[in-house]
Amino acid sequence: MDIRKRVNEIFQELVNIRRDFHMHPELSEKEYKTAESICSYLDKWGIEYKRNVAETGVVAIIRGKEGGRTVAARADIDALPVVELNDLPFKSRNEGVMHACGHDIHTTIHLGVARLFKEMEDEFKGNVKIFFQPAEETIGGAKRMIEEGCLKNPDVDYILSLHVMPYLEVGEIEIKYGKLNAATNEFTIKVNGKSSHAAYPEQSVDSVVVAGYIITALQTLVSRNISPLNSVVLTLGKINGGTKNNVISGEVTMSGTLRTLDENTRQYAKERVKEIVENTAKAYGATATVEFEEGYPALINDYEVVDILKEKAESILGTDKVKFKEFPSMGADDFSFFLQRAKGAYYNLGCGNKEKGWTAPIHSSNFIADEESIKVGVILQVETLLELLKIHY
Numbered sequence: 506m507d508i509r510k511r512v513n514e515i516f517q518e519l520v521n522i523r524r525d526f527h528m529h530p531e532l533s534e535k536e537y538k539t540a541e542s543i544c545s546y547l548d549k550w551g552i553e554y555k556r557n558v559a560e561t562g563v564v565a566i567i568r569g570k571e572g573g574r575t576v577a578a579r580a581d582i583d584a585l586p587v588v589e590l591n592d593l594p595f596k597s598r599n600e601g602v603m604h605a606c607g608h609d610i611h612t613t614i615h616l617g618v619a620r621l622f623k624e625m626e627d628e629f630k631g632n633v634k635i636f637f638q639p640a641e642e643t644i645g646g647a648k649r650m651i652e653e654g655c656l657k658n659p660d661v662d663y664i665l666s667l668h669v670m671p672y673l674e675v676g677e678i679e680i681k682y683g684k685l686n687a688a689t690n691e692f693t694i695k696v697n698g699k700s701s702h703a704a705y706p707e708q709s710v711d712s713v714v715v716a717g718y719i720i721t722a723l724q725t726l727v728s729r730n731i732s733p734l735n736s737v738v739l740t741l742g743k744i745n746g747g748t749k750n751n752v753i754s755g756e757v758t759m760s761g762t763l764r765t766l767d768e769n770t771r772q773y774a775k776e777r778v779k780e781i782v783e784n785t786a787k788a789y790g791a792t793a794t795v796e797f798e799e800g801y802p803a804l805i806n807d808y809e810v811v812d813i814l815k816e817k818a819e820s821i822l823g824t825d826k827v828k829f830k831e832f833p834s835m836g837a838d839d840f841s842f843f844l845q846r847a848k849g850a851y852y853n854l855g856c857g858n859k860e861k862g863w864t865a866p867i868h869s870s871n872f873i874a875d876e877e878s879i880k881v882g883v884i885l886q887v888e889t890l891l892e893l894l895k896i897h898y
Contacts, residue, residue, distance in 0.1 A: 506625050512617065512883050519617050519883070520876050522546065524595035526609035530584030530602045533643040536561040539582050539612070543637050546616050552623050559649035563637040567622040569894070573631030575659040576893045577847070578886055579666040579840055580615035581608045581641035590870040605872045607669035607856060612637060614667070614882035621887050631894045632659050636843075645801055647839040656846050663810060663893040664849035666840045667882060671864055673828065673855030675875040678818055678885070680852045681830040682811050687738070687764040688771050689800030689837045694719065694782055696746075698791040700755030709753040713746050715791040716757040720744075722785045723778065730777050737774055738764040738835050764835045766803050804841035807848040810893070814850050817889045822881070854882050 531539050540561045547554045547565055554565040561582075589596050589603040597603045604610075615635050622633045636655055640646035673679055696719065698710035720741060731737045739761065746757030763778065765771040779795045786793035818827045830853070840851050856874035857864050865871035 506621070506628065508621065508884055508887055511621060511624070512880055515617065515620070516880055519613050519879050522616060523609050523613040523876060523879060526612055527604050528595050528598050530597050530599050530604045530609070532586060532602055533583040533640040533646070534561065536582050536639045540637070540639075543582070543612065543616065547619065550620050550623055552619055558653050558655055559639055559646050561639040562646060562650050562655075564650070564655050565619050565635040565637070567619065567626055567633045569629045569631045569633075570627050571630050574662045574894050574896060575632040575634065576890045577634040577636060577656070577661045577664040578615055578618060578890060579636045579638055579647070579664065579843060580611040581638050581646070582612050583608060583639055583642050583646075585642060585868060587868065588870055591873055593873070603870070605869060606642065606867045607872070607874050608641070610669050610856065610874050610876075610879060610882070611667065613879055614886065617879065617883040618886045618890070621883065622890075629891060629894055633890060633894075634661060641839050645839040645842065647842040651842055651846060656843070661847045663896075664843050664847045665810070665814070665886060665889060665893075666843070666849070666851045667854045667886070668838070668851070669856035669867070669874050669878055670853040671857035671866060671872065671874070673853060674857050674859065675855050675877045676822060676881060677826045677828060677855035678822065678852055678881075679828040679830050679855075680811055680815060680818070680850070681833070682806060682808050684766045684803060684805050684833045685830070685851060686804035686833065686838050686841065687736075687766055687835045688768070688803040688841070690763045690771070690775065691798040691800060692761060692763060692778065693796045694759040694793060696757040696759075696786055696791055696793045698755050701753050703751040703753055706753060709755075710790045712754045712757040712791060715786050715789045715793070716744065716746060716759060718789060719782055719785045719793065720759070722781050726774060726777055726781065731770070731774070735770055736766055736833065736835060737770060738762075739774075739778070763797075764837070766833055767805075768803065771803070801837040801839045802841045802845060804838055804851060805844060806850045807844070810848055810850040813892050814852060814889050817892060818885060821885060821888060854878055854885075
């Protein structure tokens with residue numbers, strides 16, 4: 506198949522599909538109509554699939570002419586609680602919900618990928634799975650899909666995913682070897698002192714004062730406990746304490762996030778936070794506890810797969826269109842769960858258009874993606890997956 510020619514032939518149909526998704530966005534864990542639409546297209550094209558994976562997820566599979574490797578690609582399908590301000594004929598019709606992160610583009614690209622592989626099913630060896638994944642923006646739908654067996658029967662050897670980025674012009678991509686996105690942990694700190702009237706501070710253990718010292722002490726985690734060459738971000742975003750202006754508070758609760766780029770640093774930083782909090786509180790006569798909630802692991806690209814992606818992208822787009830990300834992002838993406846189980850790569854796909862003024866960032870009310878990015882995404886995903894299928898055992 507002439508992949509570029511075929512993508513051009515079905516491009517307008519893909520644009521129409523994308524606009525329908527954009528008009529009818531759904532929040533995480535509520536992607537019921539989105540899943541129905543995905544299944545209707547797969548039915549139309551005769552593609553095998555399993556639905557209700559992680560409740561609203563869909564796993565499509567295209568089986569080649571004989572045995573071989575199994576490769577996969579992930580598309581996230583959920584939208585955000587954002588009011589769309591764009592004056593577009595296909596703007597969101599679901600008030601207060603918008604595909605402000607471009608997941609409608611991701612879903613459309615991978616429907617196009619599934620369609621092309623179905624049309625080529627007699628031309629390749631092995632299997633291709635496409636994961637239409639819910640809840641990337643919230644609880645981590647990737648983990649739930651994995652727990653329900655999406656990577657099994659047949660087992661996935663390699664996996665790809667992408668994310669549209671408006672700071673890149675359409676026709677460009679951005680790739681990175683190794684560490685790309687941070688691991689996340691949310692945490693809650695509870696400081697327990699002793700309350701008393703403000704007139705008698707000697708009878709109290711002021712939890713507000715202790716919390717202040719804890720906040721200050723925690724800043725040394727990044728500045729003095731972690732190498733300056735190893736990025737870590739600790740943020741205390743919320744603090745609650747006290748009942749009245751003339752009562753010394755007996756309890757303060759604080760919460761925040763911890764972001765790290767590898768598992769060793771992640772575990773060390775969590776232990777150090779606990780030590781700092783507990784011992785600082787003890788020094789002032791109080792007690793304190795820290796509870797961590799596991800978020801997404803760090804997203805770390807496989808060098809072999811990035812090599813293949815780079816070679817394909819340079820041959821398709823031109824070397825000047827393939828950018829390299831110098832530093833990791835401290836943002837997170839649950840595609841990292843897939844990369845813990847299979848070799849793979851995640852990259853950024855240009856969707857900006859400076860000439861048209863389409864440069865608003867993702868997650869904003871004015872975000873607009875150039876639909877030509879759909880064409881680029883389909884071609885690059887198909888060509889790279891085909892190359893991964895050729896790798897011998």
